[in-house]
Amino acid sequence: MTNEVKRRLICHWSLVIGHFEIWKKRMNSAKWWCLVLFLVFSSSSGSAQIASRPADEWIPLLESPDRVANLKVPQVVAALRLERGYSVADIGAGSGLFSRALARTIDPGLLYAVDIDPELLKHIDGTCKAERIPNIRTVPAAPEDPKIPDKVDLIFLCDTLHHIAGPDKYLTKLPAYLKPGGRVAVIDFRENWPPGHEAMKFTAEQLQSWMAAAGFKKVEDLSIPKNAFFHIYAPK
Incomplete structure (x- = not known):
């Protein structure tokens, strides 16, 4: 794994972690764990996918009122x-x-x-x-x-x-x-x-x-x- 891929992995997961608490408060337990599993497995498919953040996932966060x-x-x-x-x-x-x-x-x-x-x-x-x-x-x-x-x-x-x-x-x-x-x-x-x-x-x-x-x-x-x-x- 190259240093750039490692850095992008860190970047991807830092953004996810930073917003987990917000999502957790808005979801019941079952939905919460479904989200966790989805993020884990969707991120394991390779560096190219990790390098690009899904726009439909991040836009609501980037535009959040807070x-x-x-x-x-x-x-x-x-x-x-x-x-x-x-x-x-x-x-x-x-x-x-x-x-x-x-x-x-x-x-x-x-x-x-x-x-x-x-x-x-x-x-x-x-x-x-x-x-x-x-x-x-x-x-x-x-x-x-x-x-x-x-x-x-x-x-x-x-x-x-x-x-x-x-x-x-x-x-x-x-x-x-x-x-x-x-x-x-x-x-x-x-x-x-x-x-x-x-x-x-x-x-x-x-x-x-x-x-x-x-x-x-x-x-x-x-x-x-x-x-x-x-x-x-x-x-x-």
């Missing part, structure tokens, strides 16, 4: 001080929670919703059509490169960086995707990391070191959301 409230989406978007006509890349867009809010703020500017999971990108396309958000373009990324199709004013990563193998190397790719005067915003856990995330954990100091090595300087250090760090960087 998570949305904790992330303080309106406050985060306001803190970015975006202008209409800006272009933004949301790396690790997931269900499109931030993509939708960012796109509405910069309309008619383009929002690139970047993710490695085609099913999540398909979900974003469907949601944008249903909600009549015309300025989102979904982008299938590679694990080691976001593959943003054009230079942007802002690159946004929320709860994404700790899922990336070799985040220090990944960050060195970002300057090539920024317009002059562009910025990078990173939100991730400062404390209270979900159970099982120990292998993916990093500190704000480590992030600062990685960003400096990638050619960035920190220009803002914000205190939202709670228990997270929210750093904004610009090229040196």
